[in-house]
Amino acid sequence: xxxxxxxxxxxxxxxxxxxxxxxxxxxxxxxxxxxxxxxxxxxxxxxxxxxxxxxxxxxxxxxxxxxxxxxxxxxxxxxxxxxxxxxxxxxxxxxxxxxxxxxxxxxxxxxxxxxxxxxxxxxxxxxxxxxxxxxxxxxxxxxxxxxxxxxxxxxxxxxxxxxxxxxxxxxxxxxxxxxxxxxxxxxxxxxxxxxxxxxxxxxxxxxxxxxxxxxxxxxxxxxxxxxxxxxxxxxxxxxxxxxxxxxxxxxxxxxxxxxxxxxxxxxxxxxxxxxxxxx
Numbered sequence: 001x002x003x004x005x006x007x008x009x010x011x012x013x014x015x016x017x018x019x020x021x022x023x024x025x026x027x028x029x030x031x032x033x034x035x036x037x038x039x040x041x042x043x044x045x046x047x048x049x050x051x052x053x054x055x056x057x058x059x060x061x062x063x064x065x066x067x068x069x070x071x072x073x074x075x076x077x078x079x080x081x082x083x084x085x086x087x088x089x090x091x092x093x094x095x096x097x098x099x100x101x102x103x104x105x106x107x108x109x110x111x112x113x114x115x116x117x118x119x120x121x122x123x124x125x126x127x128x129x130x131x132x133x134x135x136x137x138x139x140x141x142x143x144x145x146x147x148x149x150x151x152x153x154x155x156x157x158x159x160x161x162x163x164x165x166x167x168x169x170x171x172x173x174x175x176x177x178x179x180x181x182x183x184x185x186x187x188x189x190x191x192x193x194x195x196x197x198x199x200x201x202x203x204x205x206x207x208x209x210x211x212x213x214x215x216x217x218x219x220x221x222x223x224x225x226x227x228x229x230x231x232x233x234x235x236x237x238x239x240x241x242x243x244x245x246x247x248x249x250x251x252x253x254x255x256x257x258x259x260x261x262x263x264x265x266x267x268x269x270x271x272x273x274x275x276x277x278x279x
Contacts, residue, residue, distance in 0.1 A: 049228075051127075051128045051129040051227070052129070052227040052228070052230075052232065052242055054128045055127040055128060055129060055151075055197060055227065055232045056232050056240045056241075056242060057240075058123075058124045058125070058126070058127065058152070059152065059195050059197070059232055059233065059234040059240040060234060060238065060239065060240045061119055061121070061124045062115070062119060062124055062125065062152060062195050062234060063194055063195055063234035063235070063236070063238050063239075063240065064118075064238050065115050065116075065118035065119035065120075066078060066096065066115055066118075066154075066194060066195070067181075067236075067238060068118040069096075069114060069115050069118050070180075070181050072118075075180045075181050075182050076159075076179065076180055077158055077159040077178060077179060077180060077181060078095070078096035078113075078114050078115050078159065079094050079095050079096070079114070079159055079160075079161070080095050080096055080097075080154050080156070080158060080159055080160040080161070080206055080207055081094065081095045081160065081161040081162075082095075082160070082161070082162045082163070082164045082205040082206065082207050083163050083164055084163065084164040084165070088100050088102075088103060088204065089162075089164035089165050089204050089205040090103075090164075090204075090205055091109075091113075091205045091206040091207075093112070094114060095113060095114065095206060096113050096114055096115040096154060096206060097109065097110060097113040097115070097125075097150065097154075097206040098110075098112050098113055098206075099205075100204050100205055101148055101149070101150040101151070101153075101203045101204060101205075102132075102134065102135050102148070102203065102204055103134065103135060103136075104134065104148075104149055104150070105134055105146060106149070107122035107125075107149050109149075110122045110125050110149055110150060113206075122149065125149060125150045125151070125152060126147070126148065126149055126150055126151050127151035127152070127197055127224070127226065127232070129226045129227060130147075130148065130151040130200060130224075130226065131147075131200075132147075132148050132151075132200035133145040133146055133147060133148060134146040134147070134148055134149075148200075150203070151197060151198065151200075151203070151224070152195045152196065152197060152198065153195070153196060153198040153203055153205075153206055153207060153208035153221075154194060154195055154196075154206055154207060154208065155193060155194060155195075155196065155207075155208060155210060155274060155275060156169065156177075156207045156208065156209045156210070156211075157176055157177055157178060157211070157274055157275050157276060157277075158177075158178055158194060158275060159177065159178055159179045160177060160207050162207060162209075164205065165254060167209070176276050176277050177277070178275060178276075178277045181236070183277045184236065184275050184276070184277065185276060185277055186276050187272070187273060187275075187276075188237075189235065189236040189237040190235055190236075190237040190239070191235065191273055192235060192236045192273060192274070192275035192276075193233045193234065193235050193236070193270075193273045193274070193275070194233075194234050194235065194236050194275070195233065195234040196208055196210075196223055196231065196232075196233040196234075197223065197224040197226070197227070197231045197232045197233065198221065198222070198223060198224055199221075199222040199223060199224045199225070199249055199251045200224065200226075200251075201222070201251030202221045202222040202251050202254070203221075208221045208223075209221050210267075210270050210271060210274055211271050211274045217257055217258050217264070218255050218256060218257055218258065219255070219256050219258065219267060220254060220255055221254060222249050222251050222256070223245075223249060223270065224249065225245055225248055225249040227242060228244065229244060229245050229248055229249075230242055230243055230244040230245060231243050231245065231249075235273075236275060243269075245266045246262035246263070246265050246266055247259060247260055247262040247263040247265075247266055249266075
């Protein structure tokens with residue numbers, strides 16, 4: 001059988017023409033790399049937003065459980081009592097939460113808090129973006145990292161008693177400390193915050209002291225900025241909000257000086273929403 005030589009040459013030319021050249025392949029790879037470079041940050045932001053939404057839902061759940069406790073107790077707020085134990089501040093029994101977030105290995109101290117029966121889920125106490133781990137003692141990390149169980153703290157003017165970290169504060173000595181929800185004078189419940197996403201370096205007991213600095217130019221304890229340089233917090237009417245900070249929050253030490261004018265603006269913004277019993 002004779003082969004049509006001309007037909008074979010034409011078929012070979014057609015096959016060569018339909019294949020990618022090296023230049024075309026490199027251009028295709030460059031386009032794919034460019035698209036990946038555009039998509040990865042967008043996907044990362046979407047993932048971060050999803051975690052922030054979950055954190056907001058946790059705070060809403062906590063705040064509603066807190067309000068349910070108050071309604072069941074004739075308007076009395078859940079106690080928030082902290083004492084130094086073994087050189088670490090720990091919330092005491094009968095408080096909304098027990099223990100120290102940096103040291104508690106399991107959820108038992110969450111479950112023993114007086115608010116937990118109204119919340120019902122230990123997972124609601126932890127922000128999904130919180131990557132911090134439990135420590136065997138202050139400053140010592142465990143060999144097998146265990147994720148912390150709690151990321152949130154409660155503002156100290158809400159029926160707290162503190163004898164820790166060089167601070168003494170209770171309802172008898174500080175009239176601004178509320179013991180009942182009806183004592184709130186300013187701001188309104190929709191403007192007064194309760195729970196806050198606290199910085200992983202700052203969090204310990206169940207209290208965050210925003211308005212009790214040694215100096216007016218200091219953060220006594222620090223809010224988190226794990227949500228795109230922002231923080232989530234709940235308010236005493238039951239809703240939760242995301243706040244973006246003007247300045248990144250880097251924990252150095254308790255009572256740390258403000259880092260800039262923008263950092264001062266963030267502190268003043270938060271102070272304006274502290275619940276108070278006096279006008």
